[in-house]
Amino acid sequence: MNILVTNDDGFDNPGIWALVRAVKDLGDATVVAPANNQSGVGTALSLRRSVHINSAPSKVDGVSCYAVGGTPADSVIIGIEHVLLGEVDLVVSGVNPGFNTSRNVFISGTMGAAIQAAGKGVTAAAFSMGLGGDLEDPIASKMITTVTTELLSEETPTGSLFNVNFPDTAGSEYLGAEGAFPQPTEFMSKLKAHSDGGYEIFSGLWINILGDTPTPGSDIEVLSRNKVAISALDGMTMVHQPQNPTLGRILASVNGFVG
Numbered sequence: 001m002n003i004l005v006t007n008d009d010g011f012d013n014p015g016i017w018a019l020v021r022a023v024k025d026l027g028d029a030t031v032v033a034p035a036n037n038q039s040g041v042g043t044a045l046s047l048r049r050s051v052h053i054n055s056a057p058s059k060v061d062g063v064s065c066y067a068v069g070g071t072p073a074d075s076v077i078i079g080i081e082h083v084l085l086g087e088v089d090l091v092v093s094g095v096n097p098g099f100n101t102s103r104n105v106f107i108s109g110t111m112g113a114a115i116q117a118a119g120k121g122v123t124a125a126a127f128s129m130g131l132g133g134d135l136e137d138p139i140a141s142k143m144i145t146t147v148t149t150e151l152l153s154e155e156t157p158t159g160s161l162f163n164v165n166f167p168d169t170a171g172s173e174y175l176g177a178e179g180a181f182p183q184p185t186e187f188m189s190k191l192k193a194h195s196d197g198g199y200e201i202f203s204g205l206w207i208n209i210l211g212d213t214p215t216p217g218s219d220i221e222v223l224s225r226n227k228v229a230i231s232a233l234d235g236m237t238m239v240h241q242p243q244n245p246t247l248g249r250i251l252a253s254v255n256g257f258v259g
Contacts, residue, residue: 001027001089001152004079004117008038008072008109009094015095018135019127022144023092024063026152031058031077034109035067042202043112045077046070053078054177072113073098075168080120089234090151091117094127095135095144099165100129100132101219101229105238107203118161118235123151123163130168130223131158138173146253156246159235165219167226177228178257179247180239183218228254 003023007016011033018030032053051074056067066083068075068204072093080088094112104110110126117124127144129135147164150156167174190202214221222229230251232244241247 002084002087003027003029003148004050004084004088004091005029005031005115006033006072006079006091006113007091008034008041008073008093008113009096010034010037011056011065011067013136015097015129018141019095019144020060020063020091021133022141023148025248026145026148027089029060029063029084030079030083031056031065032068032075033066033067034075035069038109039073040107041071041109041112042107043073043115043168044071046074051078053082055138057257064149072109073116076113076116077120080122081118088122090148091122091124092148093124096126096128097135098131099128099223100126100163100169101165101223102185103187103256105163114161114163115235115238118159121159121235123156123158124161124235125151125164125165126228127164131167132168133166134170137171139174140166143177143254143258145170147159147230147250150253153246154247155249160244160246161229161233161238162250163219163233165223167223167228167231169226171258173226174228174258175226176231177251177254178222178244180217180219180229180231181242181250182212182231183220185212
């Protein structure tokens, strides 16, 4: 099994190596990730310009690493089509420091990489964790391994797409995992004028800024109960799939040892 590992924070970010260590024994893992931080670029592609790829230092023995001078989505395309020559069974993205929930799934480069992979017919998952969590937490790592094992199963349709968010607490305090839908919320933005005549864009979710109550069963609400929020989405349409059979297997497996 060939597993392509990527992220949006750059190939040297600790989160991607935590992810590598969690999946490396399930197949042949290869890191293809941005050379620099690409947070917030969503599914953007570097169209109409040359994108370079170079070998980069690996932090895990036996795992090759490549740095791409472009976006997470660029990294996925180059990783699938150039590095692994189309022989990819799964793409995993993360672990991102900070949640990727609600409308942020459309902005997140972590999720954008997974969306790009699923759109090419490759099963994919994005993993994110609250800023108070430990990227190397052994329980979170075991959960990533468990989720990845199910995604590599022959029972999982190719092109499946999952979004996994861990609470911002120690894994020993997780109260289990639950299927969740992206929290409906308005997207808010703010412009800050810079002295060079340009503008910096700040973004956020209405529910975070104004403190509205999360909808029961949403990713934000599930996380507020110290549960891991897992969303199954259609890889082609991004439609939420609450009855996804793979999600059911993942939850059964994970809740067998957490919570």
